[in-house]
Amino acid sequence: MTTSSTTAEPAQGNQARRCAVCEYDLRGLEVPRCPECGAAFNPDAPPPAAVPWLSRREIGWWRAYWATVRLVLLRPRSFGAEAHRAVEVPLGEALRFRVATIAVAVASACATGLLIAVAEGEALLSPATAVGFAIGTAVAAGYLAMATVGVNSGPFAGGSVASDLRFTRLRPFACAGLATSVFVPLVVAFDLMVSRSGVDLFLSPFAVLMVGLNWWMGEVAYQHFGGRFGAARVFLFALMLPVLWLVFAVGIAAIGGLVALFVSLLINL
Helix, strand or coil: CCCCCCCCCCCHHHCCCECCCCCCECCCCCCCECCCCCCECCCCCCCECCCHHHHHHHHCHHHHHHHHHHHHHHCHHHHHHHHHCCCECCHHHHHHHHHHHHHHHHHHHHHHHHHHHHHCCCCCCCHHHHHHHHHHHHHHHHHHHHHCCCCCCCCCCCCCHHHHHHHHHHHHHHHHHHHHHHHHHHHHHHHHHHHCCCCCCCHHHHHHHHHHHHHHHHHHHHHHHHHCCCHHHHHHHHHHHHHHHHHHHHHHHHHHHHHHHHHHHHHHC
């Protein structure tokens, strides 16, 4: 039986307050601190969503960031379930995670570009190389900023207005798969090192493909588990998402090409 969109939220007392770091059940504790991981919590406030990023001040940014990436990619059902719990999801915190993930991906792309430039014998301090890197960085950042805005696959499936809001606020975390781009420079470096011995493994394209696949899977899994959408709607969303990414890529590449042409004309004046 489908729940109406005006369904009341379950009472907070009927739900387990779970630790945002380790998901330990915090009900019945006399001290407002998780006995499992030590994270503090406010028993009088609505419990935060069980997303480690929201507890980064207690457990540290590095640990919180990568724990969130693992949650989204390895436990998508648990992550999606947060949209259906009476929890607090600060939109600003979710957007900060998105910005951090874009920064990780752009930094990885820059590191990869530097490795390739060094291998090709490019003069890194030349104006042309510097301008190329600046434009490439801006293009990559612009593309990811557009592509991670996100598109929901339709109206929320049988939830309350509050659930719909949580679903939207949690969605920026779904881009966590982009964080796996940190492995791309390592794979490229290995490829370049091996190629000097005359062996071409071509692992770099595979690494880039895996980053895209992780990103895609995180987005699609969240639409399914967070929105409780059926297989048909999720399947259509899964097909539509790469098309949108391709459209964004063509658009931002065209803009980057025009900027590069303009800069080259200025340099040659």
